[in-house]
Amino acid sequence: MTAAASPDASPFVALVDWGTSNFRLWLVDGEGNILGERQSADGMSACAAENRFAAVLEEHLEALNAPLSLPVIIAGMAGARAGWLEAPYVETPTALSDLYRYTVSPEARRPVHILPGLCQKQTGPFDVMRGEETQLAGVIAGGIETGVICMPGTHCKWVDLEEGVVRRFRTAMTGEVFDLISKQSILRLSMPGGASDLNEAAFDHAVLDAFAPTFSLTTSLFSIRAAGLLSTPAENEAASRLSGLLIGAEIAGMREFFAGGKTVHIVASPKLSALYARALHLAGADASPLDGSALVRHGLFAAARKLFIEV
Amino acid sequence: MTAAASPDASPFVALVDWGTSNFRLWLVDGEGNILGERQSADGMSACAAENRFAAVLEEHLEALNAPLSLPVIIAGMAGARAGWLEAPYVETPTALSDLYRYTVSPEARRPVHILPGLCQKQTGPFDVMRGEETQLAGVIAGGIETGVICMPGTHCKWVDLEEGVVRRFRTAMTGEVFDLISKQSILRLSMPGGASDLNEAAFDHAVLDAFAPTFSLTTSLFSIRAAGLLSTPAENEAASRLSGLLIGAEIAGMREFFAGGKTVHIVASPKLSALYARALHLAGADASPLDGSALVRHGLFAAARKLFIEV
Numbered sequence: 074m075t076a077a078a079s080p081d082a083s084p085f086v087a088l089v090d091w092g093t094s095n096f097r098l099w100l101v102d103g104e105g106n107i108l109g110e111r112q113s114a115d116g117m118s119a120c121a122a123e124n125r126f127a128a129v130l131e132e133h134l135e136a137l138n139a140p141l142s143l144p145v146i147i148a149g150m151a152g153a154r155a156g157w158l159e160a161p162y163v164e165t166p167t168a169l170s171d172l173y174r175y176t177v178s179p180e181a182r183r184p185v186h187i188l189p190g191l192c193q194k195q196t197g198p199f200d201v202m203r204g205e206e207t208q209l210a211g212v213i214a215g216g217i218e219t220g221v222i223c224m225p226g227t228h229c230k231w232v233d234l235e236e237g238v239v240r241r242f243r244t245a246m247t248g249e250v251f252d253l254i255s256k257q258s259i260l261r262l263s264m265p266g267g268a269s270d271l272n273e274a275a276f277d278h279a280v281l282d283a284f285a286p287t288f289s290l291t292t293s294l295f296s297i298r299a300a301g302l303l304s305t306p307a308e309n310e311a312a313s314r315l316s317g318l319l320i321g322a323e324i325a326g327m328r329e330f331f332a333g334g335k336t337v338h339i340v341a342s343p344k345l346s347a348l349y350a351r352a353l354h355l356a357g358a359d360a361s362p363l364d365g366s367a368l369v370r371h372g373l374f375a376a377a378r379k380l381f382i383e384v
Numbered sequence: 385m386t387a388a389a390s391p392d393a394s395p396f397v398a399l400v401d402w403g404t405s406n407f408r409l410w411l412v413d414g415e416g417n418i419l420g421e422r423q424s425a426d427g428m429s430a431c432a433a434e435n436r437f438a439a440v441l442e443e444h445l446e447a448l449n450a451p452l453s454l455p456v457i458i459a460g461m462a463g464a465r466a467g468w469l470e471a472p473y474v475e476t477p478t479a480l481s482d483l484y485r486y487t488v489s490p491e492a493r494r495p496v497h498i499l500p501g502l503c504q505k506q507t508g509p510f511d512v513m514r515g516e517e518t519q520l521a522g523v524i525a526g527g528i529e530t531g532v533i534c535m536p537g538t539h540c541k542w543v544d545l546e547e548g549v550v551r552r553f554r555t556a557m558t559g560e561v562f563d564l565i566s567k568q569s570i571l572r573l574s575m576p577g578g579a580s581d582l583n584e585a586a587f588d589h590a591v592l593d594a595f596a597p598t599f600s601l602t603t604s605l606f607s608i609r610a611a612g613l614l615s616t617p618a619e620n621e622a623a624s625r626l627s628g629l630l631i632g633a634e635i636a637g638m639r640e641f642f643a644g645g646k647t648v649h650i651v652a653s654p655k656l657s658a659l660y661a662r663a664l665h666l667a668g669a670d671a672s673p674l675d676g677s678a679l680v681r682h683g684l685f686a687a688a689r690k691l692f693i694e695v
Binding site: 287 | 554558604634638
């Protein structure tokens, strides 16, 4: 997909969100206005084997007629060990506004800066993130410097943010486990046909089950299959119950993050945001969805300003 | 695989354990002594599509020179809805010695009896078993009529047995979830090379983690991956930790079964038995491994006696 750059605009920097399976690039001016945009499936996985990172980047920049000297700033898996050039993790607690200091620059025909991910060794169990830290910088750019941020997805990140500093964070494998169990375990037989509407009663009931002090995930899953054999549940009941058990278990496991009545800011697609907000309300928590669509770009732009203007 | 029948023996019945992916048959005399034995990959999955059940059974019997009128008794998935002929679940609480009353007989050239599975609707969450009930009948035949039986595997069954009656039971998807997560999730990258020796310290530590009141499985898994990125764990540490988290979570979820100091009788392969016994000891429970290899045959033989001699 291509959006043509306005011919008379003067680009300030190219911002790149380079994930495992997706590539996204924006050409922006000094105010952060978008002058051109590219998106493709040239993620880290597609580029790593033949080390196509530099070539892919140049190809996309050329398509937008970007000047040869235009600098580029990149967040995401391009900075992983298996990526273009490793940008070593920065350890928590860490100020997100300082991450630009730890960018690494691979060999390229123009200035290229890859932002680092975050790791946790002391402030909680071992954990890592790569890409989400730049979304968090975007959250800060949007005015939220202190709070609990919940970022659902394949690997859900919960983050304790305090005056722009990531104090600690924790990952739940909720999305990946939902995917594996719903598509590949015996439970797949009880949820044919893929996505369907939420069965609110089944979801809520499952979330509340997962909040019980004696709850155990693996000993609760099989009843979904048994219910399909012993009764005639509604078509969307099994998937909604699985979703409720997993999201409920995640929220129960993250209680320490929002204890004491803290608001949980949710960064996700509208559909997923609504599910998490619903479950958080059942936990008595305050949930506030954030528009996540532009966060990476805002975080990249904030880092670019630090790198090229403010310093 | 074939064991030749002794030429002058007089078979009393053929016993069949017909699972999803395996077929096993024993020809026995009136005392239960094995006269011949067959094993193959003709499980339910391989037979269902073209309804080869009768043909496969006759082929194996012929190979053992079984008399044309010899009766057959079958346990397992051959009695599932997708099997040869559905043997409807018998609901708990139920006396295992009575299951022979609920066999079904498919059309065949000889008397064939398929034993039913068990279901639970009132004595706990919806649950089902098919095949394990015959192993349980074998446990009873071995002299244990009252106790807690733990049957680890793909779908682990915990059973509350009282004077030969299954009061209630519960399934944990521990084996299947271990398989999916270790082979297909992001954690696979931290546990290459498949099975290796147990890292006892990592296993024990994980089991104890899973016993904590605030434990949550999905929020604990990712630290295994992060540890692989941030430190240099021993080669067998990641898989042992995953195993400990999952078995620990299962045992914690099944606490009500062995509360009050009840001994847990474990029915599994020696290796898996040892893992469960180790984790149960950490929970302060008494664990006693049972030799599971002959249980199905003993259960089938007990049902055959009821069907053909005692009645």
